[in-house]
Amino acid sequence: MTMSKILSDKTYDVVVVGGGIVGLASAYAAFKKGLSVAVVERQSQNKDASVRNFGFVTVSGQRRGEHWQRAMHSRNIWAEIAPKAGIQVEHIGLHMLMQRPEAVDVAHAFLKTEMGEGCRLLTQSEINEAAPYLNKGEGVLYSPHELRVESNTAIAKLAHWLQETQSVDFYNHTTVTSVELPKVHTSRGVLNAEHCVVCPGADFTGLYPEVLAKTKAKICTLNMMRVMPKKAFRLNAAVMSDLSFARYDGFAQLPEATVLKTLLDDIQSAERQAGVHLIVVQSEDGSLIIGDSHDYSDRELPFRDTRIDDLIINEFKQVMDIGEIDITQHWLGVYPSADEVVFKTSPEKGVVVGAVTSGTGASTGFAFGEELIELVLESK
Numbered sequence: 001m002t003m004s005k006i007l008s009d010k011t012y013d014v015v016v017v018g019g020g021i022v023g024l025a026s027a028y029a030a031f032k033k034g035l036s037v038a039v040v041e042r043q044s045q046n047k048d049a050s051v052r053n054f055g056f057v058t059v060s061g062q063r064r065g066e067h068w069q070r071a072m073h074s075r076n077i078w079a080e081i082a083p084k085a086g087i088q089v090e091h092i093g094l095h096m097l098m099q100r101p102e103a104v105d106v107a108h109a110f111l112k113t114e115m116g117e118g119c120r121l122l123t124q125s126e127i128n129e130a131a132p133y134l135n136k137g138e139g140v141l142y143s144p145h146e147l148r149v150e151s152n153t154a155i156a157k158l159a160h161w162l163q164e165t166q167s168v169d170f171y172n173h174t175t176v177t178s179v180e181l182p183k184v185h186t187s188r189g190v191l192n193a194e195h196c197v198v199c200p201g202a203d204f205t206g207l208y209p210e211v212l213a214k215t216k217a218k219i220c221t222l223n224m225m226r227v228m229p230k231k232a233f234r235l236n237a238a239v240m241s242d243l244s245f246a247r248y249d250g251f252a253q254l255p256e257a258t259v260l261k262t263l264l265d266d267i268q269s270a271e272r273q274a275g276v277h278l279i280v281v282q283s284e285d286g287s288l289i290i291g292d293s294h295d296y297s298d299r300e301l302p303f304r305d306t307r308i309d310d311l312i313i314n315e316f317k318q319v320m321d322i323g324e325i326d327i328t329q330h331w332l333g334v335y336p337s338a339d340e341v342v343f344k345t346s347p348e349k350g351v352v353v354g355a356v357t358s359g360t361g362a363s364t365g366f367a368f369g370e371e372l373i374e375l376v377l378e379s380k
């Protein structure tokens with residue numbers, strides 16, 4: 001029997017564990033249903049995957065079918081609430097430089113699918129106009145759907161907006177230690193709840209470890225960096241390249257991608273082995289976030305391998321020419337990675353555990369949060 005003081009005498013319809021994007025999206029989905037909601041976050045505010053990512057809300061490239069639809073729906077929610085929450089959309093859309101003819105074949109195949117709607121190949125004059133900083137290649141696939149937000153501040157702004165205007169209560173610096181509905185036990189006392197949604201990110205050893213173990217997820221570690229161009233320039237849309245056609249499920253799982261993947265395994269074997277592909281996005285101050293790599297060894301690497309950064313910088317220079325750059329920040333990030341893109345289950349009545357297991361939560365979190373709330377309401 002846990003003897004704890006009561007943190008609040010309110011009984012919430014839903015207590016959400018975790019203040020990352022999935023937890024905040026769940027809180028928003030619950031609020032929209034007219035439910036009373038609290039978010040419990042053990043840090044002062046999220047400092048994990050949700051702020052270490054690119055803030056790149058990606059639609060084209062997400063796994064075909066349900067997950068692509070999650071991304072499209074989530075993108076629309078980002079677009080709707082960003083202005084209300086004071087979150088600036090830094091740029092819209094995506095330019096994928098096709099460096100080799102094999103990538104053009106993948107782009108053509110993609111455009112023939114339902115995912116290609118609204119996307120197109122740019123003419124040379126459009127490339128000159130819209131993306132003069134791209135190196136010469138075989139063309140550019142344009143997708144209009146993508147949004148870029150500054151995660152580092154957007155997550156805090158989203159939490160603040162939920163608190164101030166959507167009546168969501170936040171308990172930060174508070175760790176949930178166990179759930180025994182109607183009690184949610186925390187490091188600071190008890191909260192009362194009808195339902196509890198657990199969104200622990202990559203922490204699979206805290207709450208419900210045996211349930212999360214069913215995902216067979218491994219910790220994936222990513223190298224990221226921020227660079228400042230020496231000469232001012234403005235990025236008109238996010239940038240990706242051939243390595244992304246070979247990596248993102250929405251392209252890479254098309255049969256036409258096999259030739260490109262085999263070719264890149266041969267000619268860019270170091271990048272392919274390190275899971276390197278290129279994403280470039282820009283911040284308001286002109287700096288660029290560039291990345292990333294994927295180490296699936298499940299090791300939670302404490303130290304950054306700078307040779308991986310060199311691969312990323314090298315790919316950046318193959319794709320874009322913006323003159324000299326200074327690297328101003330390096331960091332590592334982690335997320336759980338499994339064959340399934342998301343995991344959600346109800347281990348007991350009124351409780352749901354959910355995690356994005358594909359490193360796509362910035363893009364799909366709002367839709368996934370709605371699913372978690374649906375599931376928890378059904379579970380009682």
Ligand SMILES: Cc1cc2nc3c(=O)[nH]c(=O)nc-3n(C[C@H](O)[C@H](O)[C@H](O)COP(=O)(O)OP(=O)(O)OC[C@H]3O[C@@H](n4cnc5c(N)ncnc54)[C@H](O)[C@@H]3O)c2cc1C
Binds near residue numbers: 040174176201224362
């Ligand atoms: C480097 C990097 C780049 C990425 N790039 C992209 C991208 O371009 N596009 C994209 O869509 N996605 C991207 N992702 C993936 C995306 O960031 C994640 O899928 C998403 O942030 C997961 O959100 P989350 O809320 O589940 O997890 P997290 O952000 O990890 O949040 C979980 C929160 O739960 C809290 N918590 C856990 N247990 C407890 C407890 N017991 N009590 C209280 N609090 C608890 C933690 O403190 C944490 O704040 C990237 C990820 C990384 C690491």
